[in-house]
Amino acid sequence: MNFPLFIAQRLFKEQSDKKKVSRPAIRIATAGVAIGLAVMIVSICVVLGFKHSIRNKVMGFGSHIQVADFMTLQTSESYPIQMGDSMLRVLKKVPGVKHVQRFATKQGILKTDNDFLGVIFKGIGQEYDTAFIHANLKAGSIPKFSDAKSGNQILVSKIMADKLRLAVGQKIFAYFIDMNAGVKTRRFTIAGIYETNLSQYDQAICFTDLYSAVKLNGWESDQASGAELTVHDFNQxxxxxxxxxKNVNRTIDKYGETYSSKTIQEISPQIFSWLDLLDLNVWIILALMIAVAGVTMISGLLIIILERTTMIGLLKALGARNSTIRHTFLWFSAFIIGKGLLIGNLIGLGLVVIxxxxxxIKLDPSIYYVNVVPVEIDWALIILLNIATLFISVFVLIAPSYLISHIHPSKSMRYE
Structure with a gap:
């Protein structure tokens, strides 16, 4: 039988005695652990939700990896690269790649009778994964974009629609500058309106079919601005x-253009650097909350030891070692911490689920890129957080527990 554990269980069950001086201290210690854990759970869930929401939006416009002409990835201009069936097969065989889709871009101007707006037309084909656009579609529908013919339909953002007073089904003229042919004009129909709240993309990109973008650039049918690759695991x-x-970059297509690649982190370094800073905030919050829980537990343990001085002296008189008594109070503290963890999980997870x-809780999408506070529950992290909080809180109590070694049986018997 574990003697320290048995005594600790008896002490823990006696908390209902209102005459005990330590009762408020135990409540405060329990509350400190519970509040600290709840804040940590909410912080982690909010930061994870926020990071993944913004990251998914950025990747919705650029996927995980882009393979394109070297000059395209180094400048804001779009240069053609061969993206025929043979290159697509090569890219689909890349380890970890889930999906490959072509794209072509062309800068142009949308013009109404009263206003005009410079935008980037992103041409996409039938293989393009439109799940991201569907998730952010506010009005209309997504047409079947093709690389074989033009449907003369476009998707515009809500920002564009508001500036130009556009509506679904409305016709609009688009103008494109060609260094050889002069100005090209196309008449498009507004098929749908999307909104991601990622203003730097919403202000610039509208979607059309791949065929139109390639023809407007004056490229061959097997050329495109590049290909976007989606991987199974972002961590890989x-x-x-x-x-x-190793296998694609620096190779040259039949037109003499050089292949190159960039990850979405390299394409949008400012956004990902900003998201990485959020991790520092989480670590600061975790350190502060664990420190608060540790201080309240130390205070509570000292009060409990002082209140139980007579009992400690009696146990020593009966032959109990200092280590046995210390283990008893550490077990007792573990029970208090466990109760605080249970309450903290209920509060923290409850707030997250709500x-x-x-x-x-709403947010201003023009500042935070999302209209509500996003949350994401990672059970592995939450379990790890509970275990870490328990062990750290017990660990910081080891030093204060040595106060028991200075209590003498003869003096403690007279302690009141």
């Missing part, structure tokens, strides 16, 4: 990129 992104660098289901 660099592995796929390394394979592309936000996830109801979206109670």
């Amino acid at each position: 992104l660099n592995r796929s990129e390394d394979y592309i660098i 936000q996830k289901l109801l979206g109670v």
